[in-house]
Amino acid sequence: MNHWSQDAIFYHIYPLGLCGAPKQNDFHCPPTPRLQELHGWIAHLRDLGVNALYLGPVFESSAHGYDTADFYQVDRRLGQNQDLADLAAALHQAGIRLILDGVFNHVGRDFWAFRDLRANGAASAFRDWFAGVDFSQSSPYGDPFTYTPWNGHFDLVKLNLQHPDVRAHLFEAVRSWFATFQIDGLRLDVAEQIDPAFLRDLAALCRSMRPDAWLLGEQVHGDYRRLTDGANLDSATNYELYKGLFSSLNDANYFEVAYALNRQFGMGGMYRNLPLYNFADNHDVARVASLLRQPRHLAPLYALLLTAPGVPSIYYGSEWGLGGVKAHDDWPLRPRLELATTQAHAPHPHLPALITHLIAVRHATPALRYGDYQQLHVAAEQLAFVRRWEHQRALVALNAATTPHHLHLRVDLPDGTRLHDALNPEQVVVVAGGKIAVGVPANWACVWVNSHISTT
Numbered sequence: 001m002n003h004w005s006q007d008a009i010f011y012h013i014y015p016l017g018l019c020g021a022p023k024q025n026d027f028h029c030p031p032t033p034r035l036q037e038l039h040g041w042i043a044h045l046r047d048l049g050v051n052a053l054y055l056g057p058v059f060e061s062s063a064h065g066y067d068t069a070d071f072y073q074v075d076r077r078l079g080q081n082q083d084l085a086d087l088a089a090a091l092h093q094a095g096i097r098l099i100l101d102g103v104f105n106h107v108g109r110d111f112w113a114f115r116d117l118r119a120n121g122a123a124s125a126f127r128d129w130f131a132g133v134d135f136s137q138s139s140p141y142g143d144p145f146t147y148t149p150w151n152g153h154f155d156l157v158k159l160n161l162q163h164p165d166v167r168a169h170l171f172e173a174v175r176s177w178f179a180t181f182q183i184d185g186l187r188l189d190v191a192e193q194i195d196p197a198f199l200r201d202l203a204a205l206c207r208s209m210r211p212d213a214w215l216l217g218e219q220v221h222g223d224y225r226r227l228t229d230g231a232n233l234d235s236a237t238n239y240e241l242y243k244g245l246f247s248s249l250n251d252a253n254y255f256e257v258a259y260a261l262n263r264q265f266g267m268g269g270m271y272r273n274l275p276l277y278n279f280a281d282n283h284d285v286a287r288v289a290s291l292l293r294q295p296r297h298l299a300p301l302y303a304l305l306l307t308a309p310g311v312p313s314i315y316y317g318s319e320w321g322l323g324g325v326k327a328h329d330d331w332p333l334r335p336r337l338e339l340a341t342t343q344a345h346a347p348h349p350h351l352p353a354l355i356t357h358l359i360a361v362r363h364a365t366p367a368l369r370y371g372d373y374q375q376l377h378v379a380a381e382q383l384a385f386v387r388r389w390e391h392q393r394a395l396v397a398l399n400a401a402t403t404p405h406h407l408h409l410r411v412d413l414p415d416g417t418r419l420h421d422a423l424n425p426e427q428v429v430v431v432a433g434g435k436i437a438v439g440v441p442a443n444w445a446c447v448w449v450n451s452h453i454s455t456t
Contacts, residue, residue: 005214006275006369009359010313011045014056014283016065017334018316021077024063033079035087040339042094049359052097054187056283058084067108067156071173088181097184104170105190106150106158114157118143129166131158161198171205178209191217191227199231216277228274238276238310245280246288249297249400254383258375265309265373278310281318283334290323296443299354300400303445306358307396309373319355321348361422361447367394376409384409395448399440406439419448
């Protein structure tokens, strides 16, 4: 039985940005129910074919959401707990699962226990809740003590996740999220820096609340099996594929992404049975429309994202080809968007229909969701591979060139077998001599399928 995540198409929303929340929390203003805006996006997600939402940080924080002040209350800039519960219920009613950001490595300086430490110093009952507290030095903020920050950022205070009271506080918060908001899982921030033993205990807790909970760990570098095999998480953020998606197109070098796909998912691949979380951009990196040198490459890029092994995700606004690069902070990557205005002024107005088509093909083709991966052909601007599941074959051919390209692809099907192009259903080829001869349109793809066998 396949896990629901293998049938998922994720949409990723950074709510403080999309909803236009103030960039700083004053902790005094009454709650503003900005989360209610997201109800208006549900029909758009359904139209795209999305069936899972990764909702970025929603709990009370100082600024960007990853500097938590209270794990038990929705950020007043977004509303109240009932607003999140109502949104979760509406998403589930629409057939869309929900995962939230779990930020457990660090907190903000406004976290209630750290405020107590600032106020009471060495007498604070919470001094051991934080890593590296040292009263022989002062912090860059002028505290009469220092502490371990996250990656040198002293506005982010590293928690002591070995402390039993810290663990109890965090785990009780997670219990409340599953119980109150009926979430389907968590994305775990900077999971690569968290002790795998803590993550294992957290995973056990989540699955005690919901046996099919999906746990995604953020990992930028290294072997993703550290999180999945070592910490019992279900998936990790596939930054290796993310980089290859755009740079292979910019450099006219499909060999780069082909190497990554073979290393990860090919015969003997490191992650052959691991559905990694695949993305073209997110809240931390420049939007792919700004990274690609040729806008025409958006089509083959999304074609690969949505046919490769793994769990694909679309970052909010990128379905219209919105650009965005970091300036002095990350807010340009996390813009305020109003749905109707964005649709009316989309930089690439035809891109949503293309992505919708690709998603529909993935939903209709089990081999694209569960199948193995074998490379059939690679050249500077062409890549072809086959995904196999039970009796179904899906042969994917990508062409990043400005002219159509013809390929002869070997296929393990009997001569005379007919395959249709799921992206262009009127196109049919027949296996002859163990091969098919196909033409791939410029800047586009074909997905040749022998049958649509339902195995769900």
